[in-house]
Each structure stands twice: as structure tokens, then as C-alpha cells.
Amino acid sequence: MSKIExxxxxxxNKKIPKDFHNYNIVQISDLHNESFGKGNIKLLDKINKINxxxxxxxxxxxxxxxxxxxxxxxxxxxLTEEYKVYYITGxxxxxxxxxxxxxxxxxxxxxxxxxxxxxxxNDCVRLKSKDSYxxxxxxxxxxxxYNYLFNKDKNTDLEENFIxxxxxxxxxxxxxxxxSHTPFYFEDYEKWGAxxxxxxxxxxxxxxxxxxxxxxxxxxxxxxxxxxxxxEINNSVMIVSKGLGGSKVxxxxxxxxxxVNIILKSE
Numbered sequence: 001m002s003k004i005e006x007x008x009x010x011x012x013n014k015k016i017p018k019d020f021h022n023y024n025i026v027q028i029s030d031l032h033n034e035s036f037g038k039g040n041i042k043l044l045d046k047i048n049k050i051n052x053x054x055x056x057x058x059x060x061x062x063x064x065x066x067x068x069x070x071x072x073x074x075x076x077x078x079l080t081e082e083y084k085v086y087y088i089t090g091x092x093x094x095x096x097x098x099x100x101x102x103x104x105x106x107x108x109x110x111x112x113x114x115x116x117x118x119x120x121x122n123d124c125v126r127l128k129s130k131d132s133y134x135x136x137x138x139x140x141x142x143x144x145x146y147n148y149l150f151n152k153d154k155n156t157d158l159e160e161n162f163i164x165x166x167x168x169x170x171x172x173x174x175x176x177x178x179x180s181h182t183p184f185y186f187e188d189y190e191k192w193g194a195x196x197x198x199x200x201x202x203x204x205x206x207x208x209x210x211x212x213x214x215x216x217x218x219x220x221x222x223x224x225x226x227x228x229x230x231x232e233i234n235n236s237v238m239i240v241s242k243g244l245g246g247s248k249v250x251x252x253x254x255x256x257x258x259x260v261n262i263i264l265k266s267e
Contacts, residue, residue: 139163
């Protein structure tokens with residue numbers, strides 16, 4: 001695999017409490033059971049140099065087409081020894097429970113439950129800093145929404161009011177962070193009330209072309225709209241990570257694996 005890069009973002013918003021000024025978040029996504037050095041030492045070194053207050057994992061720690069998950073499990077064990085970790089379900093976490101390795105991965109998920117990490121499966125928690133709070137939501141997108149373009153069932157739209165029915169109404173007077181594996185529903189996230197959405201899934205477009213961007217999305221469409229980086233609708237921001245590993249398409253061109261470092265700023 002290529003050398004890991006750190007991508008830095010500063011997010012400013014008047015709704016961020018002063019107690020969260022300079023709050024440091026690391027986002028990692030789409031590991032797909034990859035290893036960067038023995039015991040993922042190179043990845044851990046990158047994270048430890050940032051020394052974040054919290055780590056958000058936006059899905060696909062594992063690869064749904066492989067029976068191996070030891071790298072993912074070991075990484076999460078090490079991270080939870082040092083940091084507060086929150087993670088969500090990606091399409092590969094759903095895929096393994098529908099495939100031939102289901103029984104094997106039931107053991108994996110049981111091991112995850114033993115760790116000091118919080119699984120946000122259509123859940124919300126309040127993150128505290130001193131006397132202030134912000135809201136953190138984790139949304140699980142239905143597996144059918146990840147269908148390939150050439151599948152018979154091409155309707156991959158979210159059902160109307162899906163987010164509110166699963167997460168409840170967002171308090172738009174407070175700062176709301178949403179973790180969702182796929183970025184393709186940014187308009188829905190913004191409408192619901194997400195101030196900051198963190199997503200992955202697209203792997204940066206796998207092959208990045210100069211002046212154009214990502215070439216291919218995981219659902220086999222070309223030039224995905226939300227491939228990598230920072231996007232904005234009104235006052236809502238989405239950051240899309242190009243992730244760390246890969247699944248069936250392993251090659252990355254001009255698309256180094258990344259760790260995302262986010263600093264919140266109170267205006």
C-alpha cells in the first residue's frame with residue numbers, strides 16, 4: 001500500500017460551543033482489513049502524532065469478500081486503549097452477514113462488543129467538553145442503497161423521512177455531527193439538520209485524474225459527485241475521506257490512503 005497522508009480541515013461554526021474550540025477529531029474510513037506495517041504500526045503512528053480527543057470510524061473496517069479480519073480487530077483494540085472511539089456500520093459490515101462467512105463474522109462482531117468502543121447504529125450520543133455538549137449521530141444506510149448500477153433494482157434513494165425516522169428530529173439550535181458511510185445523500189443529511197457530516201465509501205474515486213477528480217465510485221458509476229474532500233450546502237459541511245484500503249479494486253492512482261484530521265473552531 002502507498003504511504004499514508006494526513007489531510008487537515010478546520011471547521012468553523014457559530015453553533016460550536018467555546019468549550020469545543022480546537023477540539024481535535026480523527027476520522028478513519030474503509031480500512032478493509034488492510035495493514036500498514038506489522039500490527040498497523042504506521043497507521044497508529046500517524047494517529048498518535050495527532051493525539052486526537054476522539055476517533056470516528058466511518059465504516060468498512062472489514063472486507064465483505066474476505067474471511068480475514070484480524071488486522072481490523074487488532075487495530076480497534078489498540079485504538080480503544082488510548083482513545084475514545086465511535087464507529088458506524090458500512091456496506092461491508094452488512095455484506096458479511098449475508099454471505100458465506102456469516103458465522104465467522106458473528107464471532108468478530110461479538111469481539112467488537114467487548115471493546116471500549118461505541119457502535120452508533122442509528123444512535124445518538126452527546127459529546128462533552130467541560131460544561132458543553134455537541135451531538136454525535138451514527139446512521140446506518142440500508143444495504144439496498146449500495147446496489148450496483150447494473151443491478152435490476154436501481155432505486156437506491158433513501159425513503160422519505162428515513163433519517164428522521166431512524167435518528168429522530170435534529171435540534172438545529174445545537175451542533176450536530178453525523179457519521180454516515182456513504183456521501184451520496186448529502187442533500188438529505190443537510191435537510192435533516194447535520195452541521196458536519198463525515199463519510200467515506202468512495203475511496204476517493206480510486207483513480208484520480210488531474211483537474212477532474214475521482215474516476216470511479218463503488219457502485220460502478222463514473223465521476224462521482226462526492227468523491228473526496230470538503231463539500232458545502234448552505235451552512236452544512238461534509239468531509240469525504242478517501243479511506244485507507246480497498247476491496248475488489250485494489251489499485252489506487254494519485255489516491256494515497258489517508259487519515260483525516262479535523263479541528264473544530266467556535267466562531
